[in-house]
Amino acid sequence: MKDVTFGQYYPRDSFVHRLDPRMKFVFLIVYIVAIFVATNFYGIAACALVLAAVIVAARIPFGKVLRSIRGILVLLLFTALLNVLFVEGETVYAQWWIFVISKEGLLFAALLCVRLVLLVLCSSMLTFTTTPVALTDGVESLLTPLKWIRFPVHALALVMSIALRMIPVLMDEVDRIKNAQRARGADLDGGGLIKKIGTTIPILVPLVLSALRRAEELGDAMDARCYMGDKHRTKYKKLRFGWRDLVALLVGAALMTGVVLLRIYLPAPY
Numbered sequence: 001m002k003d004v005t006f007g008q009y010y011p012r013d014s015f016v017h018r019l020d021p022r023m024k025f026v027f028l029i030v031y032i033v034a035i036f037v038a039t040n041f042y043g044i045a046a047c048a049l050v051l052a053a054v055i056v057a058a059r060i061p062f063g064k065v066l067r068s069i070r071g072i073l074v075l076l077l078f079t080a081l082l083n084v085l086f087v088e089g090e091t092v093y094a095q096w097w098i099f100v101i102s103k104e105g106l107l108f109a110a111l112l113c114v115r116l117v118l119l120v121l122c123s124s125m126l127t128f129t130t131t132p133v134a135l136t137d138g139v140e141s142l143l144t145p146l147k148w149i150r151f152p153v154h155a156l157a158l159v160m161s162i163a164l165r166m167i168p169v170l171m172d173e174v175d176r177i178k179n180a181q182r183a184r185g186a187d188l189d190g191g192g193l194i195k196k197i198g199t200t201i202p203i204l205v206p207l208v209l210s211a212l213r214r215a216e217e218l219g220d221a222m223d224a225r226c227y228m229g230d231k232h233r234t235k236y237k238k239l240r241f242g243w244r245d246l247v248a249l250l251v252g253a254a255l256m257t258g259v260v261l262l263r264i265y266l267p268a269p270y
Contacts, residue, residue, distance in 0.1 A: 008168060014060035015244060017129045021138030024126055030252040031122050034259045036114050040266050043259040044114050050255050051122055060130050068124040069117055076113050082107035083232040093150045127164065136161035141239055154229055162218070170211060177206050 013015075016024075031047065036043050055065055069076075107265070141155035147153050178188055182200055188199050198239025 009131050010058075010060050010064065010214060012059045014057060014059045014128070014129070016054060016125075018241055018242075018244055019129075019248055020241050020245045021130050021134040022142055022239060023140055023241065023248050024130055026141060026166075027248050028126050030256055031132060032119060034256050035118050035122075037256070037263060038115075038259045039111075039263050041111065041114075042266055043158060043262040044111065044118070045116055046258050046262070050251065051118060051125070054122075056126065057206065059124075059226045060128055063123060065121060065128070072120055076116060079112050079116065080109045083112060132161045132164040135164065137235065137237075137239060140178060166211070166214070169214070170207065170208055173207060173210050174203065176205050177210075 020028075031050070036045050040239060048052060055062060068100070084105050085102060087100045087102065087108050088100050089102030091103035092100060093103065094101040099223060107122035130138070136157045140153055143151070143153040143156070186199070186202060188203075
């Protein structure tokens with residue numbers, strides 16, 4: 001659970017932290033599109049350089065950012081293995097039954113894994129540099145046009161904000177439940193896979209009950225404060241675009257343009 005970095009905020013007074021949350025969302029969407037538009041390692045390298053520049057500008061330690069990859073290592077290995085063994089190509093290195101190891105399969109697997117890593121890192125940077133309240137305000141502001149069709153924008157933003165706030169709370173709750181179970185003599189670390197699956201039940205049941213209790217307490221607190229949703233609701237801090245947001249927009253546009261040009265003039269290696 002300590003490897004879960006999504007939803008955690010890293011306080012800093014940096015260029016990235018001061019960006020408008022709406023621009024961060026727009027930049028994230030542009031960056032994700034650029035990652036999947038890139039079909040060669042030159043475009044992926046350009047995306048990686050931009051992400052590295054963002055991390056440096058945010059003044060967040062690279063080790064803390066890279067720690068978010070540990071949660072998807074199994075997915076990376078599984079994805080790479082499938083692509084290496086089942087993607088056919090012209091240059092075949094080895095073949096047995098339905099399994100084929102080719103040059104094109106290796107390149108495609110490497111490119112896909114790098115895409116997944118960049119996707120996780122850029123998403124983690126959004127939560128590292130933006131508070132849950134700012135994320136909620138940004139989502140609500142971007143989805144304001146949906147209010148014309150009576151879409152519950154404020155409710156969606158509120159649910160997202162509560163979910164982000166609950167991630168570190170539930171992580172701490174898991175640690176407390178584990179320590180309590182160990183104090184009662186439970187062996188949560190030893191044994192094989194079957195035993196480890198069985199040991200999750202004494203942790204999962206109290207965790208679900210605790211989450212439901214916290215949700216009920218939160219609902220009672222909101223009712224006691226006469227919470228009425230977005231009806232006649234004002235905001236203390238108004239979101240405004242500044243010169244930093246213009247710089248971020250230009251960087252995103254330049255990245256997308258460069259990736260598209262590299263896709264056109266440099267063919268894919270597979």
